[in-house]
Amino acid sequence: MESTESERQLFCKLCNKIFRSRQGLKNHMGLHQGIYRYHCPYCGKGFSGTWSLKGHIATHTGVREFKCHVCNKEFSYKQHLNSHLKLHRAHGQISSKIEESG
Numbered sequence: 001m002e003s004t005e006s007e008r009q010l011f012c013k014l015c016n017k018i019f020r021s022r023q024g025l026k027n028h029m030g031l032h033q034g035i036y037r038y039h040c041p042y043c044g045k046g047f048s049g050t051w052s053l054k055g056h057i058a059t060h061t062g063v064r065e066f067k068c069h070v071c072n073k074e075f076s077y078k079q080h081l082n083s084h085l086k087l088h089r090a091h092g093q094i095s096s097k098i099e100e101s102g
């Protein structure tokens with residue numbers, strides 16, 4: 001029996017580790033390539049910067065560092081807060097003159 005394209009296993013050419021998803025393999029290859037210098041102490045996932053690692057760790061710990069000053073909604077990722085703030089701006093709830101810190 002022939003296996004279909006979608007059932008074909010993905011594996012790392014360097015260490016033969018097998019992955020179920022293309023994304024999983026991609027993350028893993030990053031480790032070999034040294035792209036991800038920071039690793040999550042909880043699940044070992046690699047990240048290229050401390051800010052992204054920090055945001056990811058928040059998903060494990062439930063700590064949300066970024067808080068909307070308009071409605072007090074909390075976010076794990078700064079990016080999420082920023083896109084949330086855009087909504088407030090679109091609704092005229094905050095002046096566009098207010099700069100986001102950081």
Ligand SMILES: [Zn+2]
Nearest residue numbers: 012014015017
């Ligand atoms: Zn590998």
Ligand SMILES: [Zn+2]
Nearest residue numbers: 040042043045
């Ligand atoms: Zn993790």
Ligand SMILES: [Zn+2]
Nearest residue numbers: 068070071073
């Ligand atoms: Zn808000």
